[in-house]
Amino acid sequence: xxxxxxxxxxxxxxxxxxxxxxxxxxxxxxxxxxxxxxxxxxxxxxxxxxxxxxxxxxxxxxxxxxxxxxxxxxxxxxxxxxxxxxxxxxxxxxxxxxxxxxxxxxxxxxxxxxxxxxxxxxxxxxxxxxxxxxxxxxxxxxxxxxxxxxxxxxxxxxxxxxxxxxxxxxxxxxxxxxxxxxxxxxxxxxxxxxxxxxxxxxxxxxxxxxxxxxxxxxxxxxxxxxxxxxxxxxxxxxxxxxxxxxxxxxxxxxxxxxxxxxxxx
Amino acid sequence: xxxxxxxxxxxxxxxxxxxxxxxxxxxxxxxxxxxxxxxxxxxxxxxxxxxxxxxxxxxxxxxxxxxxxxxxxxxxxxxxxxxxxxxxxxxxxxxxxxxxxxxxxxxxxxxxxxxxxxxxxxxxxxxxxxxxxxxxxxxxxxxxxxxxxxxxxxxxxxxxxxxxxxxxxxxxxxxxxxxxxxxxxxxxxxxxxxxxxxxxxxxxxxxxxxxxxxxxxxxxxxxxxxxxxxxxxxxx
Numbered sequence: 438x439x440x441x442x443x444x445x446x447x448x449x450x451x452x453x454x455x456x457x458x459x460x461x462x463x464x465x466x467x468x469x470x471x472x473x474x475x476x477x478x479x480x481x482x483x484x485x486x487x488x489x490x491x492x493x494x495x496x497x498x499x500x501x502x503x504x505x506x507x508x509x510x511x512x513x514x515x516x517x518x519x520x521x522x523x524x525x526x527x528x529x530x531x532x533x534x535x536x537x538x539x540x541x542x543x544x545x546x547x548x549x550x551x552x553x554x555x556x557x558x559x560x561x562x563x564x565x566x567x568x569x570x571x572x573x574x575x576x577x578x579x580x581x582x583x584x585x586x587x588x589x590x591x592x593x594x595x596x597x598x599x600x601x602x603x604x605x606x607x608x609x610x611x612x613x614x615x616x617x618x619x620x621x622x623x624x625x626x627x628x629x630x631x632x633x634x635x636x637x638x639x640x641x642x643x644x645x646x647x648x649x650x651x652x653x654x655x656x657x658x659x660x661x662x663x664x665x666x667x668x669x670x671x672x673x674x675x676x677x678x679x680x681x682x683x684x685x686x687x688x689x690x691x692x693x694x695x696x697x698x699x700x701x702x
Numbered sequence: 703x704x705x706x707x708x709x710x711x712x713x714x715x716x717x718x719x720x721x722x723x724x725x726x727x728x729x730x731x732x733x734x735x736x737x738x739x740x741x742x743x744x745x746x747x748x749x750x751x752x753x754x755x756x757x758x759x760x761x762x763x764x765x766x767x768x769x770x771x772x773x774x775x776x777x778x779x780x781x782x783x784x785x786x787x788x789x790x791x792x793x794x795x796x797x798x799x800x801x802x803x804x805x806x807x808x809x810x811x812x813x814x815x816x817x818x819x820x821x822x823x824x825x826x827x828x829x830x831x832x833x834x835x836x837x838x839x840x841x842x843x844x845x846x847x848x849x850x851x852x853x854x855x856x857x858x859x860x861x862x863x864x865x866x867x868x869x870x871x872x873x874x875x876x877x878x879x880x881x882x883x884x885x886x887x888x889x890x891x892x893x894x895x896x897x898x899x900x901x902x903x904x905x906x907x908x909x910x911x912x913x914x915x916x917x918x919x920x921x922x923x924x925x926x927x928x929x930x931x932x933x934x935x936x937x938x
Contacts, residue, residue, distance in 0.1 A: 551902075664904065666904060667905060672894065679892070679912060
């Protein structure tokens with residue numbers, strides 16, 4: 438869907454005055470709601486709503502062989518599906534480029550912040566490690582899928598329990614249906630914030646039509662242990678200059694801290 | 703502590719650049735770009751009619767970049783065909799190049815850019831973008847500017863330009879201690895058209911690294927211009 442020129446003009450006229458179509462402030466998010474354990478069979482799961490954007494993320498854990506270049510580390514895999522039920526223009530079939538990019542940016546934000554201590558997910562070095570699958574499903578698309586997906590993923594990880602494993606015929610396997618009381622080893626909690634630019638004005642948490650009108654988009658992943666650290670950046674479409682970047686990093690950082698506070702994580 | 707670079711370069715020094723135009727005779731435009739032993743070639747085909755027809759846009763041409771690596775370009779054989787990684791790089795490459803081409807000059811058309819990595823030692827997407835930018839200019843497409851791309855990052859506690867694979871995988875006491883930032887900037891306006899980061903870095907260091915990238919891009923821009931001026935003219 439391309440938005441009409443008149444809609445885009447309206448958005449531009451509003452944004453130039455610092456206003457938005459749904460009367461939010463430029464840096465204001467829509468209401469964020471979440472629900473945990475939406476699926477009993479998942480090792481952990483969370484549904485996140487940002488306004489009308491609705492995303493569910495689930496964690497499944499298995500035992501696999503580690504990668505050759507990290508024989509003592511657990512495996513982390515992120516996948517995202519843009520379900521056709523979520524939006525008229527999502528089509529059935531394997532993930533398209535947008536879904537792949539979203540999954541890879543979420544992956545980077547989690548992996549590079551070392552949110553999960555992958556070394557503690559080693560069972561037998563070089564032979565058996567836990568593999569963590571984060572599967573993200575978009576249930577309703579009203580813009581800013583990436584922030585919602587990231588929040589759903591970290592909430593699901595925080596509420597995951599390792600499954601029971603047993604040695605069968607000399608091989609470690611998961612005994613599904615039996616969870617342990619052991620949570621995932623968490624080092625810190627990262628947050629991803631995405632900003633959009635229209636008519637040289639930056640704003641956060643775009644809804645669907647704002648997102649379609651936006652001329653530039655960038656996501657930044659942070660952690661806030663002792664000091665703020667940047668772990669992931671992805672510039673999507675558009676151009677950004679140095680001075681803008683300097684300003685928006687501060688804005689995103691402030692917002693990231695705020696979101697953590699709101700969610701009490 | 704990372705005191706001296708593995709290959710002896712200064713911290714803000716890029717590997718020797720090689721830029722050549724017209725390496726693929728059949729293409730409408732083509733180029734090779736290398737940072738030391740990271741070598742990329744790019745070929746442009748188009749503008750040509752876009753099919754299937756429902757994708758045609760009467761207002762502007764569609765630009766599509768395809769990035770991939772030859773199976774033997776990396777130490778461990780890469781299975782031929784697109785991967786999630788190559789699809790993502792194709793997408794960000796398209797977005798890095800889009801702003802400089804006057805796509806509104808062409809109706810219902812597509813411009814395809816095919817990028818192949820012949821030999822990889824990190825910074826492949828940036829070499830690919832530099833090659834593609836040259837290939838687009840070689841194809842004679844109307845452009846606002848060239849795109850210059852380089853990787854910068856933090857290895858140990860040092861900010862460095864044009865990372866090698868060894869630096870990308872740098873570890874201190876068994877812990878990964880490397881941040882990799884891929885940047886593309888427009889040659890004249892220095893606006894950023896590609897920015898990707900993964901690692902662990904503070905805001906101040908990031909901004910410093912971008913400034914280093916800016917200096918490096920100036921050098922790359924000069925090399926690109928030089929290469930373009932050497933295009934051989936056919937007289938018969």
